[in-house]
Structures are given as structure tokens and as C-alpha cells.
Amino acid sequence: MLFSLPEMVSDKKIRVDFDSPDISSNGGLVLIGNMQNSLAWKIGQLIPDSRKKEFIHHTYMEMVSQRIGQILCGYEDTNDCNQLRGDSALKMSAGRSITAEQFAHRMILRQAMLRHGFKAIDSEWWHFTLKDEPFPDTYFTFSVKQL
Structure with missing residues (x-):
């Protein structure tokens, strides 16, 4: 070496x-x-x-x-x-x-998301979007309340 x-x-x-x-x-x-x-x-x-x-x-x-x-x-x-x-x-x-275990958990999430119709955003491991986005040019605004 x-x-x-x-x-x-x-x-x-x-x-x-x-x-x-x-x-x-x-x-x-x-x-x-x-x-x-x-x-x-x-x-x-x-x-x-x-x-x-x-x-x-x-x-x-x-x-x-x-x-x-x-x-x-x-x-x-x-x-x-x-x-x-x-x-x-x-x-x-x-x-x-991150630890090897944390990386393995990320890969489990990634594989599940890819298997169910999502695509990964390469620059951030935790962001995914639908492959066939039904409303690609529409943004939805709605209120969220705690129950």
C-alpha cells in the first residue's frame, strides 16, 4: 500500500x-x-x-x-x-x-419506497417522490390540526 x-x-x-x-x-x-x-x-x-x-x-x-x-x-x-x-x-x-445499523435501516426504507412506486431524490436520502405523480403541477394547501 x-x-x-x-x-x-x-x-x-x-x-x-x-x-x-x-x-x-x-x-x-x-x-x-x-x-x-x-x-x-x-x-x-x-x-x-x-x-x-x-x-x-x-x-x-x-x-x-x-x-x-x-x-x-x-x-x-x-x-x-x-x-x-x-x-x-x-x-x-x-x-x-452513521453506524452500519443506521445505514442498513436507511436501505430498508429506500427499498420499500422504491418497491411501492416512489423514486429517490439523490441529493437527500430521506426525500422521495411518486414516480407517476398524478398532479405534478399542483400544490395543495390545507390546515393540519392536532387531535
């Missing part, structure tokens, strides 16, 4: 697959490794966090790491964060990769 992989992926199999539902063009981040304890992580630790803990989904360390990972991949604009939040390479570099 000409190089060794970072510790975060050294125990994982690497498979090149262009048909996978969880595909990333940002694979170069795997060579950088997990940004935990990196300069990005330390910068995130220095930002005072006055947010209410019960509403926090991402630490500043994770957000700074993701942003720096995006810059390293050539995404200059911060508006790319929403589009890229499901990118497996960016999540892995920010220390937010």
Missing part, C-alpha cells in the same frame, strides 16, 4: 460504487480524516455557546469542521450547507458518520 488511511476509516472497507444511494464526490476528505481535535475543532470550542441545550443538534465544533470541509472540497458559499448536510464524506470528517 502506498499510503495508510486515517484512523477514522482504517477499520472500514472502501468500495468504489457509482450506483450507491449514499454517494459522495467529496472522498478526498477521507484522506484528511476526522476533524475532531483538529484546528477546526479547537476553533469551534472557542466560540461561546449561549444556545439552549435542548434545541442544539450540532455543536459549534461540528459546524466549523463541516464548513472547513466544504471549503476544502471547493464549496465557497455557506448556502451549500443545507444541500450537503447528508453528504457521507462531510459527515464523517465532522465526526457525524
Whole structure:
């Protein structure tokens, strides 16, 4: 082997697959490794966090790491964060990769949705749309009440 992989992926199999539902063009981040304890992580630790803990989904360390990972991949604009939040390479570099069990559950959902007439939206694993949408140009607005 000409190089060794970072510790975060050294125990994982690497498979090149262009048909996978969880595909990333940002694979170069795997060579950088997990940004935990990196300069990005330390910068995130220095930002005072006055947010209410019960509403926090991402630490500043994770957000700074993701942003720096995006810059390293050539995404200059911060508006790319929403589009890229499901990118497996960016999540892995920010220390937010999913477990094998979580991935298996996603594939069960994906297979069930595809089997029942839905098509996947490639940029986000959790979004599906009907293949034969009966009203493709119609938007429905209605009230929802809690029972």
C-alpha cells in the first residue's frame, strides 16, 4: 500500500460504487480524516455557546469542521450547507458518520419506497417522490390540526 488511511476509516472497507444511494464526490476528505481535535475543532470550542441545550443538534465544533470541509472540497458559499448536510464524506470528517445499523435501516426504507412506486431524490436520502405523480403541477394547501 502506498499510503495508510486515517484512523477514522482504517477499520472500514472502501468500495468504489457509482450506483450507491449514499454517494459522495467529496472522498478526498477521507484522506484528511476526522476533524475532531483538529484546528477546526479547537476553533469551534472557542466560540461561546449561549444556545439552549435542548434545541442544539450540532455543536459549534461540528459546524466549523463541516464548513472547513466544504471549503476544502471547493464549496465557497455557506448556502451549500443545507444541500450537503447528508453528504457521507462531510459527515464523517465532522465526526457525524452513521453506524452500519443506521445505514442498513436507511436501505430498508429506500427499498420499500422504491418497491411501492416512489423514486429517490439523490441529493437527500430521506426525500422521495411518486414516480407517476398524478398532479405534478399542483400544490395543495390545507390546515393540519392536532387531535
